[in-house]
Amino acid sequence: MGCNGELSASASALSVLILILLFPLRGGIKIKSKITIKSLPPVLSPAMLSLAEARSIIEQHVQPLEPQAVPLAAARGRVLREDALAPDDLPAFDRSAMDGYAIDAKDASPKFRVVMEVQAGQVPTRRLHPGECARIFTGAPIPEGASQVIMQEDVERDGEWMTVRERDTKMWIRYRGEDARKGELLLAAGARLQAGELSLLAQLGMVRPRVGRAPRVLHFATGNEIVDPSLTPAHGQIRDSNSTLIAALLADAGVQLMAQNRCGDDLDDLVGAIRQHTAESWDCLLISGGASVGDYDFGARALRELGFTIHFPQMNIRPGKPLIFATRERQIAFVIPGNPVSHFVTFQSAIRLALERIEGALSAWKSAKIELAADLLAKPNERETLWPVHVGVQDGALRATPLAWQSSGDLRGLLGANALVPIAPGTTGAKRGALVDCVLLGPLA
Secondary structure: OOHHHHHHHHHHHHHHHHHHOOOOOOOOOOOOOOOOOOOOEEEEOOEEEHHHHHHHHHHHHOOOOOOOEOOOOOOOEEEEOOOOEOOEEEEEOOOOOEEEEEEEOOOOOOOOEEEEEEEOOOOOOOOOOOOEEEEEOOEEEEEOOEEEEEEEEEEEEEEEEEEEEEOOOOOOOOOOOEEEEOOOEOOOOOOOOOHHHHHHHHHOOOOOOOHHHEEEEEEEEEEEOOOOOOOOOOOOOEEHHHHHHHHHHHHOOOOOOEEEEEEEOHHHHHHHHHOOOOHHOOOOEEOOOOOOOOOOOOOHHHHHHOOOOOEEEEEOOOOOOEEEEEEOEEEEEEEEEEOOOHHHHHHHHHHHHHHHHHHHHOOOEEEEEEOOOOEEEEEEEEEOEEEEEEEEEEEEEEEEEEEOOOOOOOOOOOOOOOOEEEOOOOOEEEEEOOEEEEEOOOOOO
């Protein structure tokens, strides 16, 4: 399958061509002398891409979809595709930071006559003169002639008169523009909108922000051996866990799963099932299984038959080496190696980047130095290893606990996984207490 099969066929054709050139045909091939032809050296596949190189190729070939304007209520979890600028000074006027009484800070009168009350949302009706004050509440505009608010706890009130018991230099006023000046960038495009971001947009009056459209994904799990998780597998069969894993990962990423199907190891069936979905109805195709070079691994062949261009057939990582990435105009596709831990690692390290690019999001692939809570028992390997760990609070500090990982089919290696520890090729793991780079994937516990 894929590049290796094509290259082998090319080598065979070259051998035949050499024979024809050496021995011209005259009514057939007649060779009278014994000739020994040494076997050609194996055709080597191109050097495997590092994870960084693979991610760079994905960034080059995946472009954001056109943004759409949506109501604020529908924007949670979406990616902002326009800068949010302050339309005016924030706050837009001097306002009280406390409930109390507004006075002129320079007025040394022993007591003040209360001449008006100003609530939040009201406009002061007059200017304050010496010896006068205004009863004022948090958020209300500061009257003209006032420059200080005395907290209500620090005064005595007797009818229309107010006496200050304790006076200091604190003004208790939020001044116009102290948060932001008109035109100042408050939230850059690419931010994912959660509660805080949405409330800021509401404050700015951006009630229909332009956001990235959530990617629409088709997923096909392939293999004659997989059955629905609700069934009891026959001898030689296994329950399909990859479909559940992919659906959950896509939901965590805020992606729309448009359809999910199982398909046996048959090229025509797989291509036919994909073609049942119109090209306008999806943005990303994920095929579980079929990424390797076995006789029944049809992933790359299916993508070529569907008109995709393959940009790389594998990455130099473990688990998840035989990941295939392809594009067709603005659509993208991945063929994912069949084991579940490989699914998790390749989704987090490569597929998630492509989905972020479609939305126009900033990359979430960020690492931090975190102390190991136990030994990370990794042996040297020629490929970069991405080891699942659980990062959580232990004894008041963040610590990373390596997860049991016997093989890429061992789902125990994903229980509680919320980070990955990259281990460079040829290097070992690390001892308890060591600081290691952890790529954070989700909420910490």
